[in-house]
Amino acid sequence: MAQVLVRDLDDAVVERLKARAKRNGRSLEAELRLLMERESRSDMLEARRLADRIRAKLSGRAHSDSVDDVSRDRKR
Numbered sequence: 001m002a003q004v005l006v007r008d009l010d011d012a013v014v015e016r017l018k019a020r021a022k023r024n025g026r027s028l029e030a031e032l033r034l035l036m037e038r039e040s041r042s043d044m045l046e047a048r049r050l051a052d053r054i055r056a057k058l059s060g061r062a063h064s065d066s067v068d069d070v071s072r073d074r075k076r
Contacts, residue, residue: 014028
């Protein structure tokens with residue numbers, strides 16, 4: 001597994017993270033690992049939610065096939 005080193009964190013940030021880890025019954029390392037795992041997934045979840053909203057807005061509309069347009073554009 002990979003390792004990551006984060007430099008120059010503000011002391012107050014580290015203290016808040018330590019307090020959070022203690023409240024959750026985890027070590028600082030375990031708390032940071034969980035936070036990073038959640039955040040890395042949240043971007044994908046938000047992208048899926050956005051795609052779902054766009055899909056819902058466009059549902060029921062007729063959409064042309066863009067293959068012909070792309071083909072014509074490539075021949076220019």
